[in-house]
Amino acid sequence: MLMPAIDLDASMSAGAVLQRLALNGYWLDAAQDAARARIAAVAARVGRPVEEVAARLARDADDCGAAIRRQWGTHVLWYARELREVLVACSHAPPALPLLDVLNLHEPDSQPPIDIGAGAVVMRNGVTLLNGEPVSVSLRVAADAFVLPARAPSPADMALRGADPLAPATAGAARPTPTPTPMPTPVAPPAGPIKAWPRIEAPDAKAAGEVFEVIVGFGAQAQAQVSGAAVDLPFSAEMQALDLQVELSAGPGVQAPEGWSRPLRVTAADVATAQVSFKLVGLEPENPAQPFLTTLEVRYVLGGTVCGTASRALAIMPAAHGDRLDPRPLGQPWQAMPAAATPVALVADARVPDLTLDIGKPDRNAASGQYVCRLISPHALATATGPFDMDLGQDAKTFARSVVEEVRQYGNSALLATALESLGRLVAERLPGEFFQALAELSGRLAPEPVSLLIVSAEPYVPWELAWMDAPLDAARPSYLGAQTLAGRWLRDSAAPPLAANAAARPAAHPIASLQVRNMATMAAWYSAASGLRKLPKAEAEVEALSGSYPGVTLKATAEGMRDLLNATLQGKSGPVAVEAVHLAGHGDFDPTRPDGSAMFLQDGAPLRSTLFRAAKYGGERQPLLFLNACMLGIGGELLGDMAGFPGNSLRGGFGGVLGALWEVDDDVAHDIAIEFWRRALPAATEASDASDASAAPAEGEPVGAILRDLRARYAGTAGTPVPTFLSYVYYGHPRLTLRRAP
Missing domain, CATH: 3.40.50.1460 (Rossmann fold)
Structure with missing residues (x-):
């Protein structure tokens, strides 16, 4: 039976799992610690009896499943489980025990996926993925369909569990980065658009501490490792050059000592030679068995307008491991998982917003609340523009549902204003301080005109318009972001159909x-x-x-x-x-x-x-x-x-x-x-x-x-x-x- 899924990670502790499930309204007993804390917090915020709040928040655990993501070296494995089974197991486990051990997960239980086209795959163990993210689970179906029969762990399983996933069974060299076909130089300047593809030259994997180069530009053909559609470079007889800004970002495991932003001039006479270079270095992973799996994301900006994105996968390996990727046969290799990208339309917005808050998710892990944002503006900003790490504390769905449902369920409470301000502060705490500094800088420069703000987000859930501003731009208005600015939202298209x-x-x-x-x-x-x-x-x-x-x-x-x-x-x-x-x-x-x-x-x-x-x-x-x-x-x-x-x-x-x-x-x-x-x-x-x-x-x-x-x-x-x-x-x-x- 196909049912919605709560996203979990195998590295989460049993206590963290119970907390996430409680935030979504799932528990075995309202008196358990995680459930009691959730119920008490809502009851205090809205001023309602605990028993009433518990009854209104509770959901049936049999109506939902769990999609569990596990990183195994440079591979990603998935498991489907009954949500009630997860609740029972975590309730009886030590709070600090990882979910991997609570459920006794084994590598062979995560079988190779069945590709059903357009970026969608069905895992044989019941998890359905689209563009690498879990979307549902299939439970209580015949064992000969997609779910493997339950069994005790074999000696081979235990050997795999105890082995170093970064020590491959057969030695293999790091994959060389393919060189794209160079774009031929036109004999004469073209009088119309030129078709090209986003180009990102970077290693598939790099050892922590080693400086490496990333080159961004355009190429004559699509690169197999790069997610990004063809681009029409809008040249004409009158316009033979484009002045772009290239904004690069990655996850928390990567640093750019010389900065993340570069100007890029592209001429119609020689598109292929137009490129910019970034020097990056990876940090040592905290867990030697789990490299940093991240994504290099490129934003092409014209006149302050984010015109589209391209990306490619990157793994930062432990220094002792070198640049070698893990060739294990189980799970999905990180480099093979589709990365997010949006169409690139190089047209400047005549009414470009004063500030764009662009929120991406380089780790592509729906079970985590880790995001990266950057600030983009047509105005020169003294404030740093990022990229900045963002942590929602929970996955985006859990965070946003807890916000929206409290307002929805207790909208008639006399404490509604207090509850909204509290939620607004919770949202604001997830944004970097530089975001509010940039708003203040622009407000001072543009006054008396208000600041226009576009929020482009890889998640469709969080109500950023409710973010509370301790230092409002206009003291005569409520301190919510949406009442202080001309705000609009847009969704980053991470799963575009062909x-x-x-x-x-x-x-x-x-x-x-x-x-x-x-x-x-x-x-x-x-x-x-x-x-x-x-x-x-x-x-x-x-x-x-x-x-x-x-x-x-x-x-x-x-x-x-x-x-x-x-x-x-x-x-x-x-x-x-x-x-x-x-x-x-x-x-x-x-x-x-x-x-x-x-x-x-x-x-x-x-x-x-x-x-x-x-x-x-x-x-x-x-x-x-x-x-x-x-x-x-x-x-x-x-x-x-x-x-x-x-x-x-x-x-x-x-x-x-x-x-x-x-x-x-x-x-x-x-x-x-x-x-x-x-x-x-x-x-x-x-x-x-x-x-x-x-x-x-x-x-x-x-x-x-x-x-x-x-x-x-x-x-x-x-x-x-x-x-x-x-x-x-x-x-x-x-x-x-x-x-x-x-x-």
Whole structure:
């Protein structure tokens, strides 16, 4: 049976495993230490009885499995286990005992994977992976399918367990780095784009303490070790050179004594010779049996715009081991596991954000909370820009779920403001101090204009907009990051499906900054008594008001209406209607036990899962702005290792921006927010100065990030009572996105 999985690492102690499971609502007994600590912390924060909190947080352990990752030398092995089995074993084990020994895991129990294409593999032991990350586990299936029968360890197992995984059974030399085919020099300067591939010259493995060189540029052919799609270098008869900034980063086990950033000038006459060099050195691994497995990540920056990424795997070996990779036959070799990359589109953003916070995950270990971030700006910063190590303390899913669910479940508590500030401080503590220093530096330089911020993240979960600022940029506004800046989010595309010829990437490498809107699609659910859901009169009223103010089409919240919207086959009174803005209002919910648990309810009460938005027929020249005015549809998610939830699936479906709420919203307040948002984002045409001119000039709206910044500032309320609905909206898109009514 396929079921969602909690990500664990075999090196975690039994106590750490119980703590992570408790944070996700799983325990055998609420009186156990990990469960009691979790319950008590939430009860104190929201001011509710411990018994009530325990009942509301608890989940059924039989509805989830465990995907256990184990590093064995330079290989990665996976194991699937019943979550209840893990709970029982860890509850009876010494707290400091590693999970590897608690469950008595053995190398042969992790069989070679079955490749099913497009980066997806099914492990014979029940773990399903996509791009090297666990996405689900299959348990309670026939032993002759993918799960091996249980057995006692054999002498060979024990010999393997006791052997040094870095001492291979057969000696092997380090693999030489293949030399890419050089790009021929054109006879004459080309008058159009040149196709090239990201180029990263680096060793597969290097001994700790040895300085080594990494060369970054472009090549005529794809390198087998490099993840990165073909790039169209946008040369023309008028433009024969590109001035880029190359930003390199890696995991905590690698240092760059001479810095991580280099300028790169690429000329059309000789693309292949344009390259930059970095000197790196690896640190000695704490555990000699576990090299640092990391990823070299390259960001190509043009005019302050992150235009895409490329990467390749790197192993830092113990100094005594040398540069030799481990050729063991079991598990997945680190160098063979796919690394994250995004399409590279070398186009500078005309409205580039003042600051981009780019969050990556070089260790590619979903069970860890280790990330690396860097700061990118079109302005010269005195503040250091990184890369900086980030530690969420837990894996991203656990961290974010604990944040969002507390707000969701205890939104009516009198201590909500205290709980939100506490959570905001928790989020802020995960960010480097240089991030807030850079914001302050830019604020002082750009005042009175606010700072625009784009958060590009490899994880879809953490609500960074809630980060608390002890030194707010504007003391008159709430101290949350989203109320202080023009903030937008974007997702790093770590699991992009292959593109067909001439197909546009969905989502694009970076968000659109302007949008012409001719028509809007509006939809509200008029819930009947038979639906089992209460009516939302204010949601009905907001859609009636919007449909009367903007041309387009009003849809019924039915399966047929949603089909026509997602298929872009809408019909108006005069024929087909193409829309560039979409507003949906209704009931929403979030089920944390599902891998992609957000749902919107149609007017007959049927749940509409976010996965349907993944198949929407948008993207390229038409990327509508989508406003989901319903509870909890702004929660990010992950499905099959890829961006999911309504934000992720909608971006994958080609929408150019998505707004949604992280928790329950008040119907009256949500109505007012929707009306004001669209009035300011998409204003009516201005009056023509000449009365004889029958046409009116289309008006440009305010930046979406500026509108949301103002709305979030109303969270404090007028009578000293916070209104959490104002703070609940999260926005995926360009912070300076402006809409204009098409003439």
